[in-house]
Amino acid sequence: MGGEPLMNFDLIREIVEWLSANPLSVPFICFASTNGTLLDDERMEWFRKYRNILWLGVSYDGSEYLQQINRGAKAGIVNFDYFHDVWPEQGFKLTIAKESLRCLAEVILDSQKKGYKIAASLAQGIDWSDDDAELYLEQLSLLSVAYLADNDLTPINILSRALYEIDNLPEYQHRFCGSGVYMITYDIDGKYYGCHMFSPIVMGEESALEISKIDWMCETIADDDRCKNCLLKSYCPTCMGLNYHFRGEVSKRDFRSCKMILAEAIASCKFQIKVLTTRRNSLIKEDAYYAQAALGAYPLLSELSIRNSISPYVMGKI
Ligand code: SF4
Structure with missing residues (x-):
């Protein structure tokens, strides 16, 4: 807040x-x-x-x-x-x-x-450059090497996010958090909002009427039409509160972060596959599930590059 x-x-x-x-x-x-x-x-x-x-x-x-x-x-x-x-x-x-x-x-x-x-x-709200995204990928790769060398270190959340549905795009983008469904914020006057980000203290009183019309249960609430064919549409995180605050719609993502998300996907994919190949004897059930998603994503992600690919990351346009 x-x-x-x-x-x-x-x-x-x-x-x-x-x-x-x-x-x-x-x-x-x-x-x-x-x-x-x-x-x-x-x-x-x-x-x-x-x-x-x-x-x-x-x-x-x-x-x-x-x-x-x-x-x-x-x-x-x-x-x-x-x-x-x-x-x-x-x-x-x-x-x-x-x-x-x-x-x-x-x-x-x-x-x-x-x-x-x-x-x-x-x-959030940063104008990330290609240089930033390349540097980010480099740093995530350094982290991967450290985690693979030391089992006692817990991989950072960014490298552990599952590469959902990259090789099997869903019809629409799923919500990334429980806002309005599994989570509700009650204000001191008893009115409720999807999360604290939508309360008047954050969005201002003048937005309250529009916010009250949001259909939180709508399945496609987080679907950004511009991301329709993007390979990262299920993997890419989004905050409905920030989308609304800065771009006026809960689904409207910040395209200035696309290359940073691509860096996360490329680094995570390689890391999760390496976990599969180097820790064969100590894999837990989730590792196998993540690795399976990563193996499906690998052929597609290996076609993408930070410098040359432009979002949305669509096959045939890479
Ligand atoms: S990476 Fe960019 S284009 Fe792709 S889903 Fe995310 S916001 Fe949309």
């Missing part, structure tokens, strides 16, 4: 202590994303006490420089070990920016070797 929740720590404390004293009859947790800069000893102790009710997800971009650029705060003043210790199951959120591409593999591997769980995703 933007903003730093811990700036309103007193309200968080009031809500959580009330919930703790008046437990609900349904399972619940409270969650907040934070840049981690507003924690002193007293707050750390308080969060630790209520760790089962309230989870904090910290944003982590690696070096001092990157943390400063992406979060406006120096990494040195954030105690990442504290977050890892209190909520070990909660991954750190790493946003991949242009400035982080050059050292991406190093940053991710350093963090994973410290035991941190990392969930990485591309920064």
Whole structure:
């Protein structure tokens, strides 16, 4: 949503202590994303006490420089070990920016070797260039080599995404998240939205009427007509909230990210096939499923190149 929740720590404390004293009859947790800069000893102790009710997800971009650029705060003043210790199951959120591409593999591997769980995703609204996409592919390849050499490292989410239906395009693009179906956001006035991204505090009051007309259950809600024949139409991630916010339609994707998604697909395909061939004796069921999808995608993806292919990535036009 933007903003730093811990700036309103007193309200968080009031809500959580009330919930703790008046437990609900349904399972619940409270969650907040934070840049981690507003924690002193007293707050750390308080969060630790209520760790089962309230989870904090910290944003982590690696070096001092990157943390400063992406979060406006120096990494040195954030105690990442504290977050890892209190909520070990909660991954750190790493946003991949242009400035982080050059050292991406190093940053991710350093963090994973410290035991941190990392969930990485591309920064949104960026005008990515071919050079960026080539550099990204290079860094993802370095990560693949490291994961294949060390079974104890968990491959980053980007390399583990299944290459769904690349060799068998579906009729329409599926939704990429549970917004409006498995997830609903209730605002303080009782009105509900697909997710928090559609609430007035994010989209503005003036969008409320149009948003209320969205048919969340519509099967083709995330289908972008321009991607109709793209080989990556099932693989390509999308955020309906950001699509609506920046392009006025929940299905309208940002084509400036296409080559970065292509880099992810090429790197993941090679990685997932190598997992199949190098770990034959220790494959789990999911590995085989992913590898099967990757094997189907390989002949098509190997025809594509970052520099020469233009999205949508259509066979015969490659
Ligand atoms: S890569 Fe580009 S053209 Fe292909 S599905 Fe994604 S947004 Fe559409």
